[in-house]
Amino acid sequence: MARLLLLPGDGIGPEVTAEARRVAERLDPDLVIETRPFGGSSYDELGTPLSDDTLELARTSQAVLMGAVGGPQWASAPRHLRPEAGLLGLRAGMGVFANLRPAICFRALADASTLKREVVEGLDLMIVRELTGGVYFGQPRGVETLPDGRRRGVDTQVYDTTEIERVARVAFTLAAGRRKKVTSCEKSNVMETGLLWRETVTALHAREFPEITLEHMLADNAAMQLVKAPRQFDVILTDNLFGDILSDEAAQLTGSLGMLPSAALGMAGSPGLYEPIHGSAPDIAGLGLANPLGAILSLGMAFRWSLERPDLALRVSRAVETALSRGDRTRDLGGGLGTQEMGEAVLAAL
């Protein structure tokens, strides 16, 4: 029987994953759903943001659905015990190196974006972000005090060809089932890793994916092109840090950050990690105002990529589309529904 591990996490995480859970129970009553504390709430309860037991369970489930982590109450915890460290530990521990972040502008939401309807209508792009390497994990890192009293901070951006190739392969493979175009983004004009990234992607493309159109774009230009003409993109392939930034930007094109799901995948057959890309939103946590659609669509991605139920994945996205077209909206989308009411609207559409 398929097992889904639910990690509600912090802030609005518990509220939005509760709605995703209701959708999961409705669609697949046989799915075994387990829940564990994670992030700041796990730190408070167990003294660590990611316990060994939770990581072990994550590794042995078919899929993990995470809500959100972080909040001001943990800002002074040592870095390795912060909620975010738990998330990075989970990603690394599960080996989920390829992060799929689709940005789709639902027809009903074209006016909810801060961009003009004619720019975002029909948008359907996929960001493939490298997730277990780069400056998020590179050594050395830290802050030291120099003999003269100044403090000095170091982060290290590092990639090897294996890391670049495996995530690029995911991007090319996805593109083959879409509009057959990959835009690879880096800063090869100033960064050594950027140059290696460009060379490695170019060589892999020539060797294995000649039928796909490959375009290289500097990451700063990509940020600009995303708001200027976002529909030129099909699949955007990029590193961990640029992917973090570009995916927040792409999210806003769709109307609200609250809409965007994500899937993090590792080697074939290993469990995937699914999370809405919005954060813990401490300002609205506990108020029942958060948009649960990012979490619900993340569940849809879990059905597709880990639980071998593409039929249920399709039902999730259709139900979300139906609810939106009926005018059901949370506040971030200009509507008046609460988190639970939005969840109910999706259930009704199912």
Ligand code: IPM
């Ligand atoms: C994301 C988030 C995380 C990241 C944080 C919470 C560590 O911003 O998933 O995009 O930077 O990867």
Ligand code: MG
């Ligand atoms: Mg982010």
